[in-house]
Amino acid sequence: MNVWIVLLAAASSFLVGGLWYSPVLFGKAWNRENGGAVGEGHPAKVFGASFAFSLVSAVCFAVLVGPSPEFAAAVRTGALVGIGLVAASFGINYQFAQRSFRLWLIDGGYHAAQFMLFGVVFGLWG
Template sequence: MSLDINLIAVFAAAIATFLFGALWYSPLLFLEAWAKEAAINTDQNLGSPVRVFGLTFLSTLFSSAMLSLVLYHETTAWFGALKGAGVGAFFVMASLGINYQFAQCSFKQWLIDGGFHVGRFAIMGFIIGGWLY
């Protein structure tokens, strides 16, 4: 069996969700609330931007490629978005919930971080699912 994925759709979905993350964790949306819950000072240097954003994009690209395999040849954007949101909610957000309980993170932080993953996988699924092969 040959698994031929649409690399252009995978790359487009990765770019779109990378930008979604920039918006989600910006001062316009959840940066202040997230930083407060995570006890992070946003004025502090959090490391090399090339490393942080490079690894973030690479991880996003891997997630997008794997979702493409999960959606393998699904051709509706809305089905892809629904399946992507399910992956975000029931795999990623639920898994974060386990770690966050043991790390004693707040419910609010879990909602912010988990909500991001539901949104990003829904966007990935919409793009990949709607992109004709």
């Protein structure tokens, strides 16, 4: 496993998440769907934990696709994981929690983009 590619993938999803949940894209809608602004936590803790989870996801994806995946196969695997596993699992939880379909689209869409981006990173440099 190439540690540098794993770190690049984790950093890329962390950066995309920052943009995804910013007011530029879906941040305002996400706050609205959550019933207002989310409680404030210490930024170092929030961002540190978020990056750690991105890193865990990137390591698991690296194990899943192997050391030298073909580009198309890596992106396809990213789509399957992001949409078929993560977003679908969120959908189950969101139904029981009675969260909105729009919130599911925002959160599930981010993870679909995250894992497809992992596929791009691993497919190009793996």
